[in-house]
Amino acid sequence: MQLRSTKSGSPLVSYREAVLNCLPEDGGLYVPDQAVDFRQFFTHMNEKTSFQELVAAAATSFLDDSLDPVSASRVAKNAFNFEPELIKLDDEFSLLNLYSGPTGVFKDFGIAFMSAILEEFLEKEKQIMILSAARPDTGVSMSRAFSGKKGILLVLLYPSGQIHGLDPSAYVPNGGNIIPVQLKGTFDDCQRLVIETINDREFSKRYNVTSCNSINAGRLFPQIFYYLYAFIQAKRFLCGDLLFSVPSGNFGNLIAGLYAWKFGMPVNGFIAAMNANNSMGGYIHGKPFVCAPLVHTNSPALDVSFPLNHERLASFYDEAPTVMRNMVYPASIDNELTLKTMEFVYKKYNLFIDPHTAVAFAAAQKIHSINEWNGNTHTVVLATGHPERSANIVEEATGKKIRVSNFIASLQKKCDPIAVIFPQLDAFENAIASCF
Numbered sequence: 201m202q203l204r205s206t207k208s209g210s211p212l213v214s215y216r217e218a219v220l221n222c223l224p225e226d227g228g229l230y231v232p233d234q235a236v237d238f239r240q241f242f243t244h245m246n247e248k249t250s251f252q253e254l255v256a257a258a259a260t261s262f263l264d265d266s267l268d269p270v271s272a273s274r275v276a277k278n279a280f281n282f283e284p285e286l287i288k289l290d291d292e293f294s295l296l297n298l299y300s301g302p303t304g305v306f307k308d309f310g311i312a313f314m315s316a317i318l319e320e321f322l323e324k325e326k327q328i329m330i331l332s333a334a335r336p337d338t339g340v341s342m343s344r345a346f347s348g349k350k351g352i353l354l355v356l357l358y359p360s361g362q363i364h365g366l367d368p369s370a371y372v373p374n375g376g377n378i379i380p381v382q383l384k385g386t387f388d389d390c391q392r393l394v395i396e397t398i399n400d401r402e403f404s405k406r407y408n409v410t411s412c413n414s415i416n417a418g419r420l421f422p423q424i425f426y427y428l429y430a431f432i433q434a435k436r437f438l439c440g441d442l443l444f445s446v447p448s449g450n451f452g453n454l455i456a457g458l459y460a461w462k463f464g465m466p467v468n469g470f471i472a473a474m475n476a477n478n479s480m481g482g483y484i485h486g487k488p489f490v491c492a493p494l495v496h497t498n499s500p501a502l503d504v505s506f507p508l509n510h511e512r513l514a515s516f517y518d519e520a521p522t523v524m525r526n527m528v529y530p531a532s533i534d535n536e537l538t539l540k541t542m543e544f545v546y547k548k549y550n551l552f553i554d555p556h557t558a559v560a561f562a563a564a565q566k567i568h569s570i571n572e573w574n575g576n577t578h579t580v581v582l583a584t585g586h587p588e589r590s591a592n593i594v595e596e597a598t599g600k601k602i603r604v605s606n607f608i609a610s611l612q613k614k615c616d617p618i619a620v621i622f623p624q625l626d627a628f629e630n631a632i633a634s635c636f
């Protein structure tokens with residue numbers, strides 16, 4: 201499979217090229233140029249198929265120009281010593297547990313695959329610099345995946361507040377490969393500055409820059425695998441319509457689901473579950489995209505006012521607007537209902553869920569109450585965060601004390617940056633350059 205830009209200007213590239221140089225020069229984002237056919241997997245695979253087996257087979261079939269079957273198996277094995285788990289709650293709902301990775305968030309899946317594939321793609325003597333906009337609590341996912349990896353430098357740009365879970369001995373000035381930089385501003389500012397820096401082509405060339413945010417196809421595409429896995433697990437009990445409910449901030453996760461569908465996964469729709477930051481809702485309903493001001497909520501990973509994958513979603517709507525109107529259902533959930541839903545799920549199923557998962561669960565309940573989906577519909581709710589990562593909110597919602605395991609507590613230790621900057625390109629580039 202080759203990739204093209206969402207803007208038409210750039211030539212087609214291989215997956216390898218799109219991973220190493222993640223933004224086309226025309227200002228678009230890379231998307232698959234042709235559909236791949238995954239349908240064979242749904243007949244041949246069943247609930248005994250391991251996630252590693254599925255990843256190796258699916259990666260071979262759609263990254264055929266960049267990965268042979270032997271390397272694909274190696275990547276699958278190196279990336280995933282954890283797997284998703286589908287938990288059937290009742291006839292209406294399942295949870296897809298995506299927080300079994302090393303840092304307890306679904307982002308571990310995309311990042312682990314990207315880290316393993318870089319080991320295949322990087323030429324021995326070459327060094328690559330990965331720029332990443334991080335939230336104070338998600339930088340740790342990237343740092344754990346890339347820390348100590350030969351040939352890789354990781355720059356984490358995070359907004360005002362303290363980043364968690366890094367190991368200062370892994371910072372570049374201390375002989376490691378990580379450069380944390382704090383920006384006086386918001387997460388959206390960080391995302392903008394990362395893109396601006398990659399688009400400074402001179403700087404990008406000098407340091408061989410790419411990103412591990414979901415703008416990089418190398419991080420986004422592997423998220424397709426857990427949708428396929430969930431479907432293969434669920435097909436034995438499905439008898440009516442199937443929906444996936446996806447807590448959406450930058451919309452990478454939802455887009456990965458749409459690719460799974462485009463590549464042949466039989467699904468009736470996706471719920472774009474948002475909190476009060478719901479500017480994509482109007483767009484999905486057919487209105488022009490208007491970027492609303494950021495609102496801080498109790499599901500902070502969904503607090504994005506300008507979703508990075510907006511262009512990729514738009515490319516689906518440009519191609520087939522009427523099909524898409526019947527494929528994606530937006531819903532916006534407020535703080536209060538988020539808490540109530542955490543309590544509901546605890547009382548009804550005896551399970552703790554994190555607030556992001558609760559947004560998706562509440563959105564699924566909302567859509568199920570609409571006539572069209574009332575009856576024979578099963579929704580797989582994506583559980584994107586480990587409840588212990590949000591212990592305070594879980595306790596507030598359920599009234600229950602939860603024990604935070606050591607591995608989660610170790611992700612929450614606060615750390616210092618190597619520099620604090622204003623949101624300006626030269627300040628960021630100087631902070632990076634000063635490390636060498």
Ligand SMILES: *Cc1c(COP(=O)(O)O)cnc(C)c1O
Pocket residue numbers: 305306307338414447448449450451452453454501502556584585
């Ligand atoms: C990042 C994140 C999301 C949002 O995913 P997108 O792909 O950005 O839409 C949802 N839940 C959790 C826990 C996250 O960390």
